[in-house]
Amino acid sequence: MPEKLVRKVTAVIQAENLSKLYPPRTRAVEGVSFKVDEGEVFGFLGPNGAGKTTTIKMLTTLASITSGEAKVAGYDVKRESSSVRKSIGVVPQELTADDELKGIENLILSARLHHVPRSESTKKAQDLLKLFDLEEAAQRRVRTYSGGMRRRLQMAMGLVHSPKVMFLDEPTLGLDIQTRTKVWDYIRRLNKERGLTVFMTTHYLEEADGLCDRIAIIDHGVIKVSDTPSHLKEKIGGDVLTIGLSDGEDLTQFFNSVPDVSDVSREGQVYKMKIPRTERALPTIIEGVTKRGLKITEISFTKPTLDEVFLEVTGRTMREEEGVQESWIQNVNLERAT
Amino acid sequence: MFGDLAALTGRALRKWIRNPAAVLPGLFTAVFYLALFGNSFNPTSLIPSNIGGFQLTTAELEQIRVSILSQTFGGAATYISYLTAGIISLILVFNMAFGGIDLVLDRQLGFLNTLLTAPISRASIYFSGVAQNMVKAMTLALLTFLIAVVLPNGLILGRGFGVLDFLGAMGAFALLAFALSCVFTALALSVKSIDSLVAIVNFATFPLVFTSTALFPEGGFPSWLLSISNVNPITKATDAARLLMVNGILSSAQLTTFAWDGVYLLVFAVAMALLGYLAANRALSPK
Numbered sequence: 001m002p003e004k005l006v007r008k009v010t011a012v013i014q015a016e017n018l019s020k021l022y023p024p025r026t027r028a029v030e031g032v033s034f035k036v037d038e039g040e041v042f043g044f045l046g047p048n049g050a051g052k053t054t055t056i057k058m059l060t061t062l063a064s065i066t067s068g069e070a071k072v073a074g075y076d077v078k079r080e081s082s083s084v085r086k087s088i089g090v091v092p093q094e095l096t097a098d099d100e101l102k103g104i105e106n107l108i109l110s111a112r113l114h115h116v117p118r119s120e121s122t123k124k125a126q127d128l129l130k131l132f133d134l135e136e137a138a139q140r141r142v143r144t145y146s147g148g149m150r151r152r153l154q155m156a157m158g159l160v161h162s163p164k165v166m167f168l169d170e171p172t173l174g175l176d177i178q179t180r181t182k183v184w185d186y187i188r189r190l191n192k193e194r195g196l197t198v199f200m201t202t203h204y205l206e207e208a209d210g211l212c213d214r215i216a217i218i219d220h221g222v223i224k225v226s227d228t229p230s231h232l233k234e235k236i237g238g239d240v241l242t243i244g245l246s247d248g249e250d251l252t253q254f255f256n257s258v259p260d261v262s263d264v265s266r267e268g269q270v271y272k273m274k275i276p277r278t279e280r281a282l283p284t285i286i287e288g289v290t291k292r293g294l295k296i297t298e299i300s301f302t303k304p305t306l307d308e309v310f311l312e313v314t315g316r317t318m319r320e321e322e323g324v325q326e327s328w329i330q331n332v333n334l335e336r337a338t
Numbered sequence: 339m340f341g342d343l344a345a346l347t348g349r350a351l352r353k354w355i356r357n358p359a360a361v362l363p364g365l366f367t368a369v370f371y372l373a374l375f376g377n378s379f380n381p382t383s384l385i386p387s388n389i390g391g392f393q394l395t396t397a398e399l400e401q402i403r404v405s406i407l408s409q410t411f412g413g414a415a416t417y418i419s420y421l422t423a424g425i426i427s428l429i430l431v432f433n434m435a436f437g438g439i440d441l442v443l444d445r446q447l448g449f450l451n452t453l454l455t456a457p458i459s460r461a462s463i464y465f466s467g468v469a470q471n472m473v474k475a476m477t478l479a480l481l482t483f484l485i486a487v488v489l490p491n492g493l494i495l496g497r498g499f500g501v502l503d504f505l506g507a508m509g510a511f512a513l514l515a516f517a518l519s520c521v522f523t524a525l526a527l528s529v530k531s532i533d534s535l536v537a538i539v540n541f542a543t544f545p546l547v548f549t550s551t552a553l554f555p556e557g558g559f560p561s562w563l564l565s566i567s568n569v570n571p572i573t574k575a576t577d578a579a580r581l582l583m584v585n586g587i588l589s590s591a592q593l594t595t596f597a598w599d600g601v602y603l604l605v606f607a608v609a610m611a612l613l614g615y616l617a618a619n620r621a622l623s624p625k
Contacts, residue, residue: 114457
């Protein structure tokens with residue numbers, strides 16, 4: 001039955017109980033389910049070997065699905081792989097632009113392989129070179145490019161056929177902080193200006209926090225949590241508010257009575273408490289303190305980070321994961337890469 | 339599919355043309371074999387002038403030399419004239435075998451995955467590998483032929499050798515190149531590392547060459563080697579091209595031999611294309 005090219009899409013990516021088993025017994029992904037809506041930036045967060053790249057490989061038709069179902073841009077990944085490939089742009093971890101070709105040649109090659117009409121491919125290539133600030137380097141061979149330029153060219157190559165969904169696998173891996181920030185800006189612009197749906201994997205927590213509308217944390221092939229970055233942080237107890245008061249009555253009872261406030265502790269006249277959103281509770285707290293005739297001598301609050309969420313979910317910090325890699329995970333990754 | 343095939347083949351050839359280091363080793367091999375091996379290992383120069391106290395005159399020596407060339411070396415005017423077709427086959431075999439390294443690199447550097455996520459057919463990936471290696475190897479074959487012609491004491495073409503003979507010889511080489519390219523492209527798409535490819539290629543190419551008539555005439559082969567040589571496609575391509583290059587105008591018997599060699603090569607090429615495609619398709623399918 002011929003695959004239809006135009007369909008009404010609500011969720012752009014849908015995965016139901018997606019599993020991947022590498023023979024003989026390596027279960028890389030185990031029953032993951034998630035949904036990515038149109039125009040959303042969805043982050044897949046997890047340590048190396050957690051199953052991020054395998055999930056991307058299944059969704060982009062590079063790896064077979066052992067069990068479960070997945071749809072991308074409304075097409076069944078197993079049965080309509082050709083239509084899936086027409087709808088997606090993939091920016092892999094590796095820098096795959098051809099060193100011996102010029103920047104513009106790489107883009108035009110990518111356009112031809114995605115069946116962009118010849119009459120449009122040069123124009124599209126030039127537009128993308130402009131968008132990614134590569135105009136001046138367009139006629140240079142890629143072997144003369146810096147790492148950041150290669151990464152930008154790689155992203156441009158993934159966009160040359162105007163895909164509905166962009167898969168970014170570790171888009172800023174190995175880049176310095178300046179270049180990384182620039183790549184984030186490009187992703188934001190693509191998402192806002194073109195309404196591009198982005199599915200990205202990363203193990204940079206600040207990247208996921210700053211870019212993604214929603215995040216799923218995957219570990220050992222299983223999705224541990226999935227929500228917006230702010231909700232995930234709220235779930236681990238919210239902000240920690242520190243408030244110092246002038247001498248006077250004990251306000252522990254009062255603080256405990258403020259909605260959503262928990263874990264109130266007191267050390268002298270300095271109180272500490274957890275609040276899901278300090279911005280909402282702060283007016284009530286200040287009003288209550290002032291009514292009781294006390295003066296605020298100090299006030300500060302710290303917001304929880306995704307690192308704390310990661311620690312809570314996986315039992316270890318991301319830095320520990322980056323530093324120490326179990327050899328079997330490396331072996332599995334090497335095998336998958338080849 | 340043809341647009342994809344053209345795009346991928348164009349990419350590979352553009353890289354090849356821009357990198358003279360990729361072309362020159364093939365040409366050096368041709369020059370070394372023809373100029374050094376062809377001159378130093380000339381069997382007809384090994385005839386002793388004194389046999390059991392009987393001194394041969396220069397005329398007698400020349401007569402023996404001509405007899406050996408006509409009876410054992412298929413009528414070639416010189417050993418290099420005999421050798422040229424074999425050297426071209428040799429260059430085709432080694433270029434096809436090692437041509438797959440670029441494809442393994444494409445896999446290792448992630449370019450192959452980029453292709454596999456693009457809406458192109460697996461067949462275009464496979465046949466672009468075949469086509470790029472064919473073009474590269476046939477360019478070298480043509481250049482080797484020209485080098486042999488212009489080399490001092492080089493290739494002496496048979497009387498009446500014309501454009502059709504040239505096309506016939508190159509056609510035989512092209513069929514061999516296509517068949518070998520199908521085999522080695524499928525192999526390159528199936529292996530995971532360059533080391534594996536080189537190991538298999540080294541294991542396969544030397545027996546392929548040395549069980550053929552590329553370098554030596556079959557007159558000296560033991561019967562078991564002769565049986566292998568007779569079905570070796572390198573023998574078929576070399577003999578077919580050599581027949582034209584050495585003799586020029588063919589007798590009807592020679593023409594029949596040439597035609598059968600051509601049919602054999604054609605069938606072999608089609609079979610390798612099918613088998614290679616099946617193997618490549620399997621290698622490129624999602625795992």
